[in-house]
Amino acid sequence: MENTNTIYGRFRQQTETNPDAPAVIEGRRRYTYSELDSMAGRIAAMLPPDARYIGVVMEHGVLMIASLLAVLKSGAAYVPVEPSFPRERIRFIMDECKVNLVLANSRYRRMLKGLPVLALDSAPKGDAPHSEDKSRAADPAYVLYTSGSTGLPKGVVATNANVCHYADAFRNEFGIGRGDRMLQYSVCTFDIFVEEVFATLLSGAALAIPDKKTRDNIGALMQFVADNNVTIISGFPYLLLEMNHLDSIPQSLRLLISGGDVLRAGYIDRLLPHVEIYNTYGPSETTVCASYYRCNGTHALADGTYPIGKAVKGVKIEIRDSDMNPVANGTPGEICISGNGVTLGYIGDREIENRAFVTEEGGRRIYRSGDLGTMLADGTVLFHHRIDSQVMIMGRRVETCEVENVLCRCPEVESGVVRSGTDSRGLAYLVAYLVPGHKCKFSLARIKERMRKFLPDYMLPEFFIPLQSIPLTPNGKVDTRALPPTKKIL
Numbered sequence: 001m002e003n004t005n006t007i008y009g010r011f012r013q014q015t016e017t018n019p020d021a022p023a024v025i026e027g028r029r030r031y032t033y034s035e036l037d038s039m040a041g042r043i044a045a046m047l048p049p050d051a052r053y054i055g056v057v058m059e060h061g062v063l064m065i066a067s068l069l070a071v072l073k074s075g076a077a078y079v080p081v082e083p084s085f086p087r088e089r090i091r092f093i094m095d096e097c098k099v100n101l102v103l104a105n106s107r108y109r110r111m112l113k114g115l116p117v118l119a120l121d122s123a124p125k126g127d128a129p130h131s132e133d134k135s136r137a138a139d140p141a142y143v144l145y146t147s148g149s150t151g152l153p154k155g156v157v158a159t160n161a162n163v164c165h166y167a168d169a170f171r172n173e174f175g176i177g178r179g180d181r182m183l184q185y186s187v188c189t190f191d192i193f194v195e196e197v198f199a200t201l202l203s204g205a206a207l208a209i210p211d212k213k214t215r216d217n218i219g220a221l222m223q224f225v226a227d228n229n230v231t232i233i234s235g236f237p238y239l240l241l242e243m244n245h246l247d248s249i250p251q252s253l254r255l256l257i258s259g260g261d262v263l264r265a266g267y268i269d270r271l272l273p274h275v276e277i278y279n280t281y282g283p284s285e286t287t288v289c290a291s292y293y294r295c296n297g298t299h300a301l302a303d304g305t306y307p308i309g310k311a312v313k314g315v316k317i318e319i320r321d322s323d324m325n326p327v328a329n330g331t332p333g334e335i336c337i338s339g340n341g342v343t344l345g346y347i348g349d350r351e352i353e354n355r356a357f358v359t360e361e362g363g364r365r366i367y368r369s370g371d372l373g374t375m376l377a378d379g380t381v382l383f384h385h386r387i388d389s390q391v392m393i394m395g396r397r398v399e400t401c402e403v404e405n406v407l408c409r410c411p412e413v414e415s416g417v418v419r420s421g422t423d424s425r426g427l428a429y430l431v432a433y434l435v436p437g438h439k440c441k442f443s444l445a446r447i448k449e450r451m452r453k454f455l456p457d458y459m460l461p462e463f464f465i466p467l468q469s470i471p472l473t474p475n476g477k478v479d480t481r482a483l484p485p486t487k488k489i490l
Helices: 007-017 033-044 062-073 087-097 160-174 191-201 218-227 237-244 400-408 444-452
Strands: 022-026 029-032 053-057 077-080 101-104 117-119 140-146 154-159 181-183 206-209 232-235 255-258 276-281 291-294 315-320 333-339 357-359 365-375 381-386 390-393 396-399 413-422 428-436 463-466
Touching: 007 033, 007 062, 007 160, 007 191, 022 033, 022 062, 029 033, 033 062, 053 062, 053 087, 062 077, 062 191, 062 206, 077 087, 087 154, 140 160, 140 191, 154 160, 160 191, 181 191, 191 206, 191 232, 218 237, 232 237, 237 255, 237 413, 315 365, 381 400, 390 428, 396 400, 400 413, 400 428, 400 444, 444 463
Parallel strands: 022 206, 053 077, 053 101, 077 140, 101 117, 181 206, 181 232, 232 255, 255 276, 428 463
Antiparallel strands: 022 029, 140 154, 276 291, 315 333, 333 365, 357 365, 365 381, 390 396, 413 428
């Protein structure tokens, strides 16, 4: 009996319906659904029976996608890691998951020494041997690692049913299907990758994968998009900001999706007349996105940011207080998420972290996001900041996000972030890191003057540090540790 609520089962349905439709575009090669399925079947036949977790350390391409499908078909869950990650981090992840095997390109065998490795540089040859689809809806599909508050990364375990739910929600909102082509731009360790790959392949669309050199150059990337008629790009707001500076974008694009960080009006003002743009929100713990907001035909909020929108199909968002009591519309509180996207929690011995997952009477599971938000009367949610992002300046509470929003509204600033530091007496201060904009001549005095119109003096950063670009992690978020250090000594 075919598994209709598993990732591989849904992919198999697409293969049977449209075997000759393009599934993956890599370089000049087009791989059909039938070819990708055959490739996955040959790899699945090489995997150990009854494996639970299988690591994947590979370059992005059709072989990687086939390997993920093979792992899922075998009934195991995949544990993805970018090859560029530090060895100790890779070792920690694979050890905590107790992986039965690691699928890796042969060039990475040395860095995986001591782990059971199956080296793959090309798909196995020959006819695909029969291998049973062992995937089950309730079983783990993958483990994605995020930064942990304890200093160690923590792995979120999502099920096949979680991912199928999200593919349904994505298709319900965006109508993805045959004829669409999604850019595969994200690293494999972030949940945008899950959206790119599985929202595409479970809907009959095609995945377009550029090489690393192309991904790292916005001009070359847009040429790739144009050459391959890519219709959808999902990425961090910083990618949209780069596109916003271009004279034009490829005409094939119909949809841009921003997620993973705050979307500001200045990031997309030139793009809005030409393409549909959505702002999205959702922790990895709730399987990619929990809410969508269409930016076209609307206005940004007073602080220059966009709302995160309404709950996606199959998800419920509530705003609750610290005791988990619902709060009235218009009242700030913690964003709490329930529904089909809530994952199994964190792998390993993570009792403290797993307290964020609450089971109510009747069995409903809720994820406490740790984010502060407000719900409007129509169900639209406003994201404010992390609950734990407050610092005390001169005895007053300051939200670094509020200061950052004011900084980024200055026309002299293209993008910026605000972080806190601690001086030699243990007192907190603020540091503004900014990329000068092109709209007017850069003037630090003018920036401070503009910020004083909105902020009291104690909320003004003590340091303003211009940068050529904001450093980002491999996942595309601001790399705080890579920002130039400051130290106020008294």
